Amino acid sequence: MSPHSESPTPAKQLGVFHVNGETHEVAFAPHHTLLEVLREDLGLTGTTHGCELGECGTCTVLVDGTPVLSCLTLALEVAGGADGDPRPIETIEGLADGPNLHPLQDAFADLGASQCGYCSSGFMLTANALLRDDPAPDRAKIRTALAGNICRCTGYVKIFEAVELAAARLRGEARQPARETLYGS
């Protein structure tokens, strides 16, 4: 017998997930990650899958307000059931307020911080947690906070500028992007 012969897929089990303020009862496979449950059982495909090994950050969601990698979070650890309440999960689908985009989404769109878009949901969730923690982070703090999210399109500068613009707007400042941000110098 090979050391990795796997036992037959175990039966699905029922669990409660609290996602973006809504409660979902889901039958899910107990060896599945939160990423798999979000995308495959709940149809919330805004959380993207990249490396699936914890290296790229594209699958970032917030659990209890903290950014974590959904590809390395066992769904069982955040589901509610007989022995506890579900832990609150926030995904990109919960960021906008109805038809009104979140300031981070607006800024990412306006400044070209989202190009192919694959990493954007992870970046915006990590940035959202940062801005709740610190409404006025400097560039160095933004760089550090976003260090676990990888982008292959933008070169990051546009993302840092978008987070700064969104932070200013969230603070109530009527900030417009700098001219060189939009048109180059």
Add this chain to the structure above:
Amino acid sequence: MLRLPTFRYHRPRTAAEAVRILAESGPKARFVAGGTDLYPNMKRRHQSAEHLISLARVEELRGIDGDGPAGTCTIGAMTTLREIERDPRIGAWYPAFVQAVASVSSPLLRNMGTIGGNLLLDTRCNYYNQTEEWRASIDFCMKERGPICWVAPGSPRCYAVQSSDTVPLLCAIGAEVTLLSPGGERRVAVDDLYRDDGIAYLTKRPDELLTRVHLPASGAWSAAYHKLRRRGSIDFPVLGVGAWVARDGERIADVRVRIGGVGSMPIHATETEAMLRGQPVTEELVRAAAELSFKPARTMDNTDSEVPYRKKMAPIFVRRALSECLGL
């Protein structure tokens, strides 16, 4: 999708219950803490578990207690690296430890990874940390399923590399851990927790659970951690130097230097230490002593970056870490 294999899941509430479940579940049972090391390894099928015992709800394994200057500071093994990084007491008492913790991978992984998991991090190798298909294509190595070491094909042993950032630092400062098994508790120095073997890299027995980390009394010493990696944002160390110095006025009373990322366990720079011990502090002496760490840094071609470069950087990083400790 790179999916996890199936397993039986257990969620104990106490450490005693956790070690009991492990003892009852046979040899293919494992504890999981943050999962940031084990789950990628399980997805790539180089670690496996029929029974997975989650420590997530074992509250007694969480938190930071005690007093640094009094020498009673303990950290629960399930405390996340993020919690340590943000704790003002640890920052004040053990700044070099926070420096090491803050250099572990990325903020997202530090939000999930725990100090216990980081101390027990699986050794790493370019021929091991690959998908099952990749490894099958050249045949499996001896660390998992295969007969051979692909780094040193004539070798009877595995050369996978100690790659945790907190290990060299906690060895150098003289931290200890508590290990719990059904037979009781024992307390061992972090320095004695590792073996020079890429496969059997721990002296911890499989039935033991690492429950707490004990930090030494803070105060009359200084420490530093210096790390070499390609990307400052995420990578494992390809060289990580932990240094600890106790001074007696202008003399070095005692010193410990541990070099990570260059062997299967943290390497003791014994000749460097011997040259410094009892001597007056001078820049020339530190430079000369650091040079002696070139030989014991046995880099091999199984991590990121090049072998001669990593070896040449060892004395430089040892000098920098010692200089920081000594305020040079």
